[in-house]
Amino acid sequence: MNEADLLQRIAQTLRQEIAPALDAEYPKTQAFMAAVVLDKVGRQIALAPAHAVAAAAELNGLIGDLNATAGDVPQAVRDAIAELARARSADSLSRLVEVLYSSKSALGERRFDELLARVRRALRGDIERRMEFAE
Amino acid sequence: MSSDAGSLQPQILAYLESRFPDGRDHELHNVHRIAVGWSHETWLFDLVFNERGSTQTLGLCLRRDPGNALLRHLSDLEQQFRVLQCLERTALPAPKPFWFERDPEILGAPFLVMEKVNGVCPSPWGREGRAFYGAAAARGRLPQSFTETLATLHTLDWRVAGLEFLGVPAAGTDFARREIGKWKELIAVSEHAPEPILTDLVCWLEANMPHTDRVTLVHGAYRTGNLLIEGDRISAVLDWELQVLGDPMYDVAYVLSDLNREGTPLLSNLVDRDAFFRDYEARTGFTIDEAVCRYYDALYAMRSVAFWMSASGLYASGRSSDLRLARTAWSVPVVLARAARDLNYWVDRAKL
Numbered sequence: 201m202n203e204a205d206l207l208q209r210i211a212q213t214l215r216q217e218i219a220p221a222l223d224a225e226y227p228k229t230q231a232f233m234a235a236v237v238l239d240k241v242g243r244q245i246a247l248a249p250a251h252a253v254a255a256a257a258e259l260n261g262l263i264g265d266l267n268a269t270a271g272d273v274p275q276a277v278r279d280a281i282a283e284l285a286r287a288r289s290a291d292s293l294s295r296l297v298e299v300l301y302s303s304k305s306a307l308g309e310r311r312f313d314e315l316l317a318r319v320r321r322a323l324r325g326d327i328e329r330r331m332e333f334a335e
Numbered sequence: 336m337s338s339d340a341g342s343l344q345p346q347i348l349a350y351l352e353s354r355f356p357d358g359r360d361h362e363l364h365n366v367h368r369i370a371v372g373w374s375h376e377t378w379l380f381d382l383v384f385n386e387r388g389s390t391q392t393l394g395l396c397l398r399r400d401p402g403n404a405l406l407r408h409l410s411d412l413e414q415q416f417r418v419l420q421c422l423e424r425t426a427l428p429a430p431k432p433f434w435f436e437r438d439p440e441i442l443g444a445p446f447l448v449m450e451k452v453n454g455v456c457p458s459p460w461g462r463e464g465r466a467f468y469g470a471a472a473a474r475g476r477l478p479q480s481f482t483e484t485l486a487t488l489h490t491l492d493w494r495v496a497g498l499e500f501l502g503v504p505a506a507g508t509d510f511a512r513r514e515i516g517k518w519k520e521l522i523a524v525s526e527h528a529p530e531p532i533l534t535d536l537v538c539w540l541e542a543n544m545p546h547t548d549r550v551t552l553v554h555g556a557y558r559t560g561n562l563l564i565e566g567d568r569i570s571a572v573l574d575w576e577l578q579v580l581g582d583p584m585y586d587v588a589y590v591l592s593d594l595n596r597e598g599t600p601l602l603s604n605l606v607d608r609d610a611f612f613r614d615y616e617a618r619t620g621f622t623i624d625e626a627v628c629r630y631y632d633a634l635y636a637m638r639s640v641a642f643w644m645s646a647s648g649l650y651a652s653g654r655s656s657d658l659r660l661a662r663t664a665w666s667v668p669v670v671l672a673r674a675a676r677d678l679n680y681w682v683d684r685a686k687l
Contacts, residue, residue: 229659230657230658230659233658233659233661233662234658236662237658237661237662240665289529290528290529290530290531291529293529293531294529294530294531294533294534296531297531297534297535297538298534298538301538301539301541301542304542316535319531319535320535320675320678320680321680323531323532323535323675323680324675324680324681326531326532327532327668327671327672327675327680328672330668330672331668331669331672333665334665334666334667334668334669334672335669
């Protein structure tokens with residue numbers, strides 16, 4: 201039994217044995233909620249290796265596409281792309297989004313839309329993966 | 336009654352005895368605690384005492400600030416008390432406020448005491464609540480009262496009522512700017528990991544703020560579940576925690592939002608959309624601006640993310656031990672996915 205299976209087994213125990221045995225409303229709700237949380241953590245752990253591979257590939261694709269176009273964008277956008285390539289973090293991706301918006305007039309409407317749409321395509325993949333365990 | 340409510344009962348009784356010094360044999364009956372963990376702690380009870388030979392019964396509601404409410408520093412019981420005092424002078428049905436106490440020596444934290452208004456407040460999220468509102472919708476009176484009460488809220492004279500202390504937004508984009516700023520502040524104190532979709536949403540909201548020329552009182556969470564109902568009429572508007580002066584479309588957007596209905600086309604599980612438009616516009620004289628409402632719906636997505644980040648942060652930091660707050664960590668991506676849909680993430684325009 202791996203960690204994810206173990207957590208889901210504990211969640212089952214909480215849901216089927218512990219919570220029903222509690223009379224008071226508040227601890228009963230807490231026991232059921234603990235089961236819900238463990239279920240989600242279990243699913244998240246089980247999916248983590250595949251999600252990590254997909255996220256890395258997606259980020260590589262995003263950075264590659266952005267670098268290919270970095271020649272004709274304002275310096276602030278180039279810097280934000282370089283920082284994303286270095287840090288590969290949600291923080292640096294957030295910063296890139298902010299810089300795109302603040303550089304919108306310099307980029308022009310069409311270029312801004314293209315770059316933001318490319319970033320959003322990467323973010324779309326991320327949120328779709330997270331929804332696999334969040335809902 | 337929870338053990339916490341039980342442990343507070345002697346102090347609550349002692350406080351109320353001090354408020355009715357001419358009475359004798361004070362007792363608390365029907366003590367019931369509601370709303371555990373999310374926001375202010377709330378107790379409902381009847382104070383029974385003897386005065387000049389006759390038995391007096393006073394239905395009361397006590398709200399205490401636990402210091403770890405979802406809204407954190409944005410939650411202010413004293414402001415809530417002042418708003419209720421102002422509303423006493425209006426036609427809007429709301430609980431009558433009696434006392435606010437800042438001194439933590441009395442009950443361990445600031446609290447207010449107000450009237451316990453008659454009525455029921457079924458949760459719209461459960462099966463029983465949905466059945467209740469569905470049946471009321473079929474009868475027709477409650478939906479009318481829902482819209483009529485919102486119209487009363489939006490047309491009351493907030494200057495005459497003394498509500499200017501809430502802060503009057505300047506004409507233009509100031510209202511939206513203030514709201515965005517408030518929720519950014521809550522997100523910042525929640526110390527959540529960065530969320531690029533949230534950054535996108537906030538940047539989009541800041542780049543597209545609507546102009547607001549009409550300022551009214553705005554409840555901020557006007558929906559079933561925050562309204563007390565008696566005899567198919569709204570007997571009190573509750574939950575005065577998010578109120579502001581601003582664009583009435585902010586409340587209208589909340590009514591229109593699919594956030595507040597589950598598996599039904601009825602707004603807030605209760606009101607037919609066409610009837611709401613017709614009755615609201617007739618009673619207020621305002622035209623519902625659906626484009627502005629869509630903007631505010633996106634702002635509500637940001638607010639929801641702020642709520643869930645705050646809630647899960649309270650659990651993670653040890654300030655709350657309520658596992659329902661821990662659960663909301665997974666509500667963040669759910670709301671972000673909804674925001675991403677609203678921002679057309681699935682309409683692929685990438686040319687790179």
